[in-house]
Amino acid sequence: MSILETKGITKKFAKFTALNGISLEIEKGEIRAIIGPNGAGKTTFFNVVTGKFRPTEGAVYIDGKDITGKRPYEIITYGIARSFQIINIFQGLTALENIALPVLNKHGKNMVLFSRPHLRHDIREECLTVLKEIGMEHEADTLAGKLSHGDKKKLDIAIGLARDPRVLLLDEPTAGLNPQENKAIITLIRKIAQRKNLTIVLIEHDMDAVFSISDNITVFQQGTVIADGKPDDVRQNKLVIDAYLGEDF
């Protein structure tokens, strides 16, 4: 059974149809890239899957369970996490605190009213482990707002990762990065992709990255899937080439 499945997802905003009948099946442990021109509905798709938007039609399943229309904080408990195209971290908290939040949530300890689990040794260790994985353990007590742009992006991804998800949705992780930062993020993604239990779905425009990391690629255009398959097949698909006419491909 696929770990993430969508059936006929359609999303309409007033008169504009952003998504039209998206049906995907993503297998456990797969690395799936979603590509397509701007405005194709890729981020909207993520928003529907993670519960920010309710689909007009269709259903979303995680591991066979129907999560359609549930609120984001419920869906997260099914093991999905995501990062954001535009940096969406807690700028006023330290890097460690940013990671502590999802870790606490994982342990069900966000509402502890009187003690300080986030300062307890084991939780702190867990946060530092996550920070180590992204190479930022020395920045643990730095205010997130003061980090470099590249570090902020890493933190954004790490916040999703910290909850130990089964499926990680990455929305344009290399957006807005210079070549050096870009390389660091790709290396990071490659590293976490090696985790056996992790399925990654990534929206990307950096084609080198996409073709080198992904197991499968799905191509969106104007709210529909126009191609779906192995990187080499997609690369030669005429529809896809037409869609990207004029863009770097």
Add this chain to the structure above:
Amino acid sequence: MNGKNRWVLSLTIFVIAFLLICPAFLPSFTLYLLNEMLIYGLFCYGFYLLFSHAGYLSFGQAAYFALGAYSVAIMYKHVTLNIWLPFLTVIAVTAIVATVLGFLSVRLGTLYFAFITLAFAQMIYAIVFRWTSFTGGDDGLPGVSRGMIDVYFLQIDLESPIYFYYFTLLIFLVLVFVLRKLVMSSFGLTLRSIRDNAERTSFIGVNPQRHLLIAFVISAIYCAIAGALHASLTKMAYPELSYWSTSAEPIIMTLIGGIYTFSGPFFGAVIYIFLKTYLMTMIGNWILFLGVVLLIIVLFFRKGVMGFIEEKWGVRL
């Protein structure tokens, strides 16, 4: 613990010690003033939890202040002078009203939240104003008792200024201690994350509304207890306590003290009441003065007095 933190701890102990022994040497008027400062300090702490940590500005906390005042006044007059039941009533009534109103309010973003708290505050004002038979209407309820403590063999009449002061001080210290724990806990961290980026918190698995509601109710209870103590101290309860502009007082006091500093609310209340009492005779037009002070703070001293000291000295206060 480094040197500076040791200083802070010593100062805190000093302040608490002072508060404990001062009735021995302070004149009764000053004691009354100090009592007021503790009460308004509690009011400010209620506001502080909701605003500085959850990030939600409410114009309606004064409504809970009024609720507390009227609950205690009515309970003392008609039911019993023994403090337990009246205060329990204050907490119960506030918890119920705040849960209902809070549940409706926290679904909204911060701006509309401010407006709905304003609307609810005005509604409660109107109810208190109109329900003359129960609340005394425009005249309010005069002659509110200070109650007494009656448990087993212990009987203390709180009418005495000194006993009532210690009563207030005890409640203040306990509630502030509890708040400190709350704020430093993971619940506090989660609240601050909601203030920072409410959207992202829901993508971490946190239900922002539920956390906000809890903070809202706790905040309301603090304000209500302050209101109850205030009614006993001043021996009055009146509708204006619920008017939306009354909610401005804790906002301003907390700003003066330091809106993001834990000791800010208390010292803000102290400074405000001190200035109001001693400057009123000299300046006369308190509102104008306060407006200018607020203007200066908003434009130049956003961190407030304690925040300013915090920054210069490099400690957390």
Add this chain to the structure above:
Amino acid sequence: MDPGIVLIDLLNGLSRGMLYFLMASGLTLTFSVLGVINFAHGSLIMLGAYFAWTLLQVIGGGWFFFPIIIFSGIIVGVIGILIEIFFLRRIYESEHLYQLLLTFALIMIIDGLVLEIWGGMPRSMMLPGSLLGAVSIGGNFFPKYSLFILFCSTAVAILVWLFLYKTKFGKASRAAAADVEITSALGINVPFVYCGMFAIGAALAGFSGGLGLAMSSITPGVGAHIAVTCFAVIVIGGLGSLVGTLVAALILGIFEAFGDHYFPQVAMALPFIIMAVILLARPQGLFGRKG
């Protein structure tokens, strides 16, 4: 129900409603163009009433009444210019809280100055003889001044509409309200538009104060009371929508007129009940846009 009385109540409601519109319109314009909710708006309205009162004392009533009210509006407009230049400008970039607190400080400063200059005693204005008394409508009496308010408010509302849609400044303001960056890039002097718009909002406030409070007693506390009614109007109508403000003001005015007559107990809380209902059912208000 006597249809004659219903008609009177309706006219009463319309008169109040149009006055509320006039009072709240400045607030809506300020919010839609500058993005700031001016909590001191009620105080500006009150200021207009006090200026009108003083001028009436000094110059005398009669034919001077209407020009004086207009002039009071202009004075408050000038004060608005000063406020915008010296205070508001500094906080456009700040968090909403500080904008709110600044305008709150202004409430206290204005209310305090009013107390200082005019004292706490309630003041009432001398209406010109021609506007006193009542007319007979359908066999019942309706105050002449209420009709006067209705006519004036409607006239000013039309003027405001013409200004926004037919003049260059009006169009520039609407552009700035829609998208500041593009407007600025098109070469329009945005700071000037901001200042002018705030001044116009203040002038409308001052004028509505002089007009509206002529029949009531004027005290330093009246500003806070009017302010909160204006907030109810703009929230119900939808922040930033002038049409919404008009509709909401009329609804409130009519509800209040009938409420005062048939349900006086609830009338006081009515605007806030409606406000809360709207916030819960449709937070963006009747005509506001979502998000």
